[in-house]
Amino acid sequence: MNKALNHEGLEAFQELVKGVKPLTQDKQHFGTPLPAKVVRQELAPKLAVQHYFSDTFQPLLPSDGPMRWRAEHADKQELKRLRRGDYPPDLILDLHGMRQTEAKLELAALLEACIREQCQCCCVMHGYGTGILKQQLPLWLAQHPKVKAFHQAPKEWGGDAALLVLVDIGDQPFRR
Structure with missing residues (x-):
């Protein structure tokens, strides 16, 4: 009995759609898939490094x-x-112990984290070493649009082996 009802239903459906023409799909849209959120967060500092920090700029x-x-x-x-x-x-x-390329990536990630976490001030310790990072760090910081100011850190934050950086986080109502 179930097959008889099913057969009658099929005939009724075929009767209803007798004069209908199927639509033809003439366009195909294949967009590039968006990268996962984790991948975009990992790429953000690298893009910031390429965009903001130049080794030839001399402020x-x-x-x-x-x-x-x-x-x-x-x-x-x-x-x-x-x-x-x-x-x-x-x-x-x-x-300490980083190469220039690694230091650039870490600095970009720090500035992005300051903006994301609404941190107005951060400390960057470059150490003494050969002086390469001590020389390059101010040049990089002066190029970033969100850096308002930096100064050699007081003794309790590293003295002349560190810089205190003031970041412009905008006029947020929950600003520290």
Whole structure:
């Protein structure tokens, strides 16, 4: 009996769709698949390094005294507060033993993390060593648009083997 009902239903369906023409698909859309979120997060610092940090750019930095720099749009008092240690660093990056390419990637990741985590100040420890990172780090930091200022760190944060960096995180209502 079940087969008889099924057969009648099939005939009724065929009667209903007797004059219908099937649609032809004339276009195929094959987009490139988007990378997973984890892959995009891993690639973000590498893209930032290529976009922001150049080894040929030479900003105007002081030749005497402690290493310091302030962006044109930043307040002069910000650099003074940074020098005095009014901004304790929320994140600390230790670049000891890294090559320049590795240090660039880590620096870009640190700045992205500061922006994402709403950290206004961070400390980058470059160490003494041969002085390559000590020389290159200010050149890279001066190129990043979100860096407001940096100054040689006070003794408690590394002294002349580290820099305190002030990051522009925007005017967020939950800003520290």
